[in-house]
Amino acid sequence: MAPRPSWQTRYRTRGVGREQFRNPKIFAATPGGESHRTFTVPRPVWLGLGVAVLVAALGWVLFLSPTFAIEQIDVVGEVTPEVQGEINQLYGKNLLTYSASGMAARLRTAQTSIRDLQVFKGLPRTLRLELALRDPVLAWKSGDQTYLLDEHGIAFQVPAIEERIKDLELVTIVDTGLQPVVLGEQLIRRELVDFATDVGSTFPKRFPLTIDRLEVGQSTLELVMVTSAGWRVFLDTTRQLDPQLQSLTKVFETFHDQIKEYVDLRIEGRAYFK
Secondary structure (H helix, E strand, C coil): CCCCCCHHHHHHHHCCCCCHHHHHHCCCCCCCCHHHHHCCHHHHHHHHHHHHHHHHHHHHHHHHHHHHHHHHHECCCCCCCHHHHHHCCCCCCCCCCHHHHHHHHHHHHHHHCCCEEEEEEEEECCEEEEEEECCCCCCECCCCCEEHHHHCCEEEECCCCCHHHHHCCEEEEEECCCCCCCCEEECHHHHHHHHHHHHHHHHHHHHCCCCCEEEEEECCCCEEEEECCCCCCEEEECCCCHHHHHHHHEEEEHHCCCCCCEECCCCCCEEEEC
16 A cells, blocks of 8 residues: 655645745736826926916006005196096006006096196006196187187186186187187187287287277187277288287377277278277
8 A cells, every 4th residue: 555645745746835836927917907007297287387376476466456556646736626536536546557548638628727747657656647737828708608728729717717817917809609619629720819919918008098808700810809998999810910000000099089989900901990
């Protein structure tokens, strides 16, 4: 009877010895299994996010934060209460985004005596307004409204206008034709302005009379001067003033006590009186 194999012999015969447990093949990955993957954000994406955050932060600082909110407003020039009210509304506005041109237009509308307006922005919170005002040379009366005219014939108004006219000793033109007046726009041609101001400065020097007022009708080619004596002088605004006043001088020196209603100088070289 053959001897029974020992347990070592049985395991070795079946191929499951200690040597087989050390075979690395049994640790290989199972066919068809999934391996572990790691997700990585591309570098351009990080750069894009960084730029977006930076732009958003910069936009907030520039436009939404109080960094550039207007705190100080310096005004050079005389302003009306209406314009001062408009200026006061600028406090707290963003200095960078506020429209200077739009603001200038509103201020010119509120104060028609403004001839020029410059706006300067001083970072971070200061606004400076420099105003140049129109110089009145004539007064213009239409109906019950009184205006001032500058050297270009542009109509405008100022507070206490009657006192201003008296202080400046301005000659008043009365518009009997009642043409419409648009403040801040040219009302009469500059040639008529020059002619009327020359009349106002020259006539009192040549005659022992003063000018009560000037009158203009539908046509601005003719101007009527009403003297302090009550009679009128009809002038042609398309001709030189001096020759017309010379003709008036001759008539006045000879017939001043006979002039009751008018002297007509509209025909060159002639003078008619009544």
